[in-house]
Amino acid sequence: MSTTHPSPRRRGSATAALLAALALPASAALAAPAVAVPSVDAPVVIDEVYGGGGNSGAVLDRDYVELHNPTDAPVSLDGWSIQYGSATGTAWASQTDLTGVIPAGGSFLVGQAYGSNRDLPDLPTPDVEGSIAMSGTGGKVALVSSTQRLTCLGAACADATDVVDLVGWGATTNTFLGSGPAPGTTNATAVARVEHANTVDNAADFRAGVPDPQNSGSTGGGEDPDPEPEPGEVVPIAEIQGTGAASPLVGQTVTTRGVVTAAYPTGGFDGVYVQTEGTGGDPADDPTPGASDAVFVYSSAAAQQLRIGDHVEVTGQVHEHFGLTQVSATSWTVLDEPAQEVKPTTTTWPATEAEREALEGMLLAPQGDFTVTDNYSTNYYGTIGLAAGTTPLVQPTSVGRPLSPEYHAQVADNAARAVLLDDGATTNYSTSANSSKPLPWLTGGDPVRVGAAVTFTTPVILDYRYDAWAFQPLTHLTPDVADTVQQAVFEDTREASPADVGGNLRVGTFNVLNYFTTTGDQLSGCTYYTDRVGDPVTVRGGCLARGAAEAEDLERQEAKIVAAISGLGADVVALEEIENSVHFGKPRDQALSDLVDALNEHDGAGTWAYVPSPAEVPADEDVIRNAFVYRTAAAEPVGESRILVGSDAFVNAREPLAQVFQPAGGVDADTGDDVLVVTNHFKSKGSAGPWPGDADQGDGQGASNESRVRQATALLAFADEVAADAGTDKVLLVGDFNAYEKEDPIVVLTDAGYTDLGPATGKYTYMFEGKVGSLDHVLASPAAAEVVTGADIWNINAYEPIANEYSRHNYNVSLLYDTTPFRSSDHDPFLVGLDLAPSAPAWDAGTVYVAGDRVVHDGAATTWTASGLYVRGDVVVHEGHLWEAQRRSRGVEPGTSNAWAGLGAA
Known part of the structure; x- marks a missing residue:
């Protein structure tokens, strides 16, 4: 993301208007209208909002709200207020009362809370001082024609008579004007109106960019621009670019020269990049340090006519197009005179925004390591997210506690290392107009996976558009x-199987992405996501089903899930997000039974079984549930499963399901080889639950954190109760907790003595917004942790492009679906090995043991069989006779080779 590009609007001088306002008697200033519903004729609008002040990566030391007066007369703000609420909050929590006059055509600055870093630049002198601490990523701000606290939320605020203007920003905000919220921000960006536009539509009117606060005395625009160049004068590109975030020649017509380094006659860029001849190569030899020697020339005709390598002279007006300096060409000429070669600048990823600005548009040969960190948009826009370095970007709350120094350090690290790898086009390949165009980058046999190392094969252009830096092809x-x-x-980083985790019982957990054997076409009212020819693929809404639309889609989904479960190598698999079939008039276990049938068809009859539903289940369960399947030759359940019933904590989530397991052939009466596994699926982050504190607090934990904390607390009590009843102290809490490693719900569990086994693997189970982290966990009680022999996260899903998923089948002419485990879900499975031994008595030479009995012999548990290892004096019953071993023997029939002596009938 850009952090220092100019705000996406031009500033006009407000000096004359301010002086006129100050000369008026107070009574001459316009009063607020009696009724002030937000409209295109609002006398004052919220022009810019910045909530990252003083945070890590911020560019100013405090937050602010800036107002603008679009009218030709001053307006009194006496008795008005600024009110703020968090993005998903259900109340307007803070306000700043206003006083003073906003000049005609001018600005008015309301300073808000300082952040922790007071060494950053300060604002221009605010017109009013406030103390609201606003979110750096999203929220809602209202300009109110009274000091009465607002009670409206959502669309109701658009009709509130005392709301003069309102802006909601960030994807999760619940209150905004028009079609959607303004873009989300970072600690280094604000949202601002484009050219003071007011269509009463936050999504259309606002863009994110560098904070540019203006008070009622601001003239706007910073220093006066350079004088208009004389007609015909050739202006070097470095002078057009300047050394700041914006060109000093914006709005002026210039003539410049350079060599065409990239041309985009198709794909929507509609222009060429031109770089000063002879520049590039070693940055130490740069003749214009701090200023770029390249510029984008916008003209579809020029893109059609010019070729890479042409030496050209271009004339046109200078613009800042959402942060990208460009010359909108009106004429161009290919020069006959030869030009010195432009060389790619050899550089590692620039660590600061100023360093990137100095290379904007230039031909680069990137140096150092780069790693894929995001491939979600690759099948939409042909973009791949990269991270400079050898690791992907990481969720801040996977690294540090919310808002801790470690958290902020990760936020800053993510911002510093992120860059896109693009396709030189604006094409959305998932639309009906473009789905017949093959996807770039993605082919079935050559995956682009998160975590993969990147090797550059050609030079690139460092481009800026859509609020992000990108390496463009030529x-x-x-x-x-x-x-x-x-x-x-x-690099191809696919793993054919997880690591060998050892042990005599292997336990896995896997979120199977809405595995529903009740398909949408079996129900009424379903709406669908469709493929490029309009055929339904997955259920979108309108009915209770959540998975495949039709039988053929279920077949594709099931093939990948079965391959993943089989390939995991687990003896016990806890499943999340599987259909609760009782909602469709079927037995509760029907979908689970269908999955086991498919597993047995794949692996052989009788290989797999499922744990039946307990006798008592909650009265009002979700349409998705938790479940267990297991390999019958390796594991066996002990007793019945139990589900948490009657807990208010799980009113918005799936109740935990518990089952005791032991290795197959274990001693049912013995608890030494038992482990209690409890599978979980906590409330998601996407919406707020019913509890106070469930609104997004802006601390990186998302919505419903309070719900998840309550669920973690209830889970502890439930696990303790079931473990006590089972007589075991070995407990694994597994599943999709919808919380990253350092977030409150996981800390509740680790503070209770459980060990999160994920961090030791060095891997993560999920990818969201270009950052990896683990929502899925295996947490071991102290006794269980002692017998863990290994753990691994099998990265078959989260790191794969979503284009490979069954749900994206035939979305594009590039058909990427296959029946491998890769992208069988959006979560990765987690595998743990346990060494579970029975606590049977030590070997007693005077005791007769029957084949199949379990004893401790030579310090290890042994099952007596005819092919076992026996020592002198051992006694065994074989075919109804007692035999005593005369010497050490393995695999010898009792009574042969003098290995055994008969003692008579048993």
């Missing part, structure tokens, strides 16, 4: 020109 990348145009290749 022309539009399509599969038919990939051999020469594609600028990078990727």
Whole structure:
């Protein structure tokens, strides 16, 4: 993300308007209208909001709200207020009362809370001082024509008579004007109106960019721009770019010269990049340090006519197009005179925004390590998220406690290392208009996986658009020109199987992405996500089903899930997000039974079984549930399963399901080889639950954190009760907790003595917004942790492109679906090995043991069989006779080779 690009609007001088306002008697200032419903004629609007002040990565030391007066007369703000609420909050929690006059056509700055870093630049002098601590990522701010606290939320605020204007920003905000909220921000960006636009639509009117606070005395625009160049004067590109975030020549017509380094006649860029001849190479030799020597020339005609390598002279007006400096060309000429070669600048990823600005548009040969960190948008827009370095970007709450120094350090690290790898186009390949165009980057046999190392094969252009820096190819990348145009290749990091975790019982957990054997076409009212020819693929809404639309879609989904469960190598698999069939008039276990049938068809009859539902289940269960399957030759359940019943904590989540397991052939009466496994699926982060504190607090934990904390607390009590009843102290809490490693719900469990086994694997189970982290966990009680022999996260899903998922079948002409485990879900399975031994008595030479009995012999548990290892004096019953071993023997029939002496009938 850009952190220092200019706010996406131009500033006009407000000096004259301010002086006029100050000269008026107070009574001459316009009063607020009696009724002030938000409208395009609002006398004052919220023009810019910044909530990251003083945080890690911030550019100013405090938050602010800036107002704008679009009218030709001053307006009194006496008796008005600014009110703020968190993105998903159910109340307007804070306010700042206003006083003073906002000049005609001018600005008014309301300073808000300082952050922890007071060494950052301060605001211009605020017109009013406030103390609201706003979120750096999203929230809602209202301009109110009274000091009465607002009670409206959502669309109701658009009709509130005392709301003059309102802006909600960030994807999760619950209150905004128009079609959607303004973009989300970072600690380094604000949301601001584009050219003071007011269509009463936050999504349309606002863009994210560098904070640019203006008070009622601001003239706007910073220093006066350079004088208008004389007609015909050739202006060097470095002078057009300048050394700041924006060109000093914005709005002026210039003529410049350079060499075409990239051309985009197709794909929507509609322009070429031009760089000053002879520049590039070693950054130490840069003749214009701090200023870029390249610029984007916007003209679809020029893109059609010019070729890479042309030496050109271009004339046009300078613009800042959402942060990208460009010359909108009105004329161009290919020069006959030769030009010095432009060399790719050899550089590692620039660590600061100023360093990136100094390279904007230039030809680069990236140096150092780069790693894939995001492939979600690859099948939409042909973009791949990269992280400079050898690791992907990481969720801040996977690294540090919310808002801790470690958290903020990770936020800063993510911002510093992120860059896109793009395809030189604006094409959305998932739309009906473009789905017939093959995807760039993605092929079935050459995956682009999160965590994969990147090797650059051609130079790139450092481009800025859509609020992000990107490495662009030198022309539009399509599969038919990939051999020469594609600028990078990727390491194949797929693992055919998880690591060997050892032990005599292997336990896995796996979220199976809405495995529903009740397909949408079996129900009424379902709506669907469809493929490129309009055929339904997955259920979108309108009915209780959540998975496949039709039988053919279920077959594709099931093939991948079965391959994943079989390939995991677990003896016991806890499942989350499987259909609760009782909601469809079927036995509760019907979908689970269907899955076991498919597993047995894949692995052989009788290989797998499922744990039946307990006798008592909650009265009002979710349509998805938790479950267990197990390999019959390796594991066996002990007693019946139990589900948590009657807990208020799980009103918005799936109740935990518990089952005791032991290795197959174990001693049922003995608890030494038992382990209690409890599978979980906590409330998601996407919406707020019923409890106070469930609103997103802006601390990185998302919505419903309070719900998940209550669920973790209830889980502890439930696990303790079941373990005590089973007589075991070995407990595994497994599943999808919808909480990252350092978030409150996981800390509740680890503070209770459980060990989170995930961090030791060095892997993560989930990827969201280009950052990896683990929502899925295996937490071991102290006794269980002592017998853990290994743990591994099998990265078959979260690191794979979503284009490989069954739900994206035939979305694009590039058909990427296959029946492998890869992208069988959006969560990765987790596998743990346990060494479980019975606590049977030590060997007693005077005791007769029957084949199948379990004893401790030579310090290890032994099952007596005819092929076992026996020593002198051992006695065994074989075919109804007692035999005593005369010497050490293995695999010898009793009574042969003088190995055994008969003692008579048993």
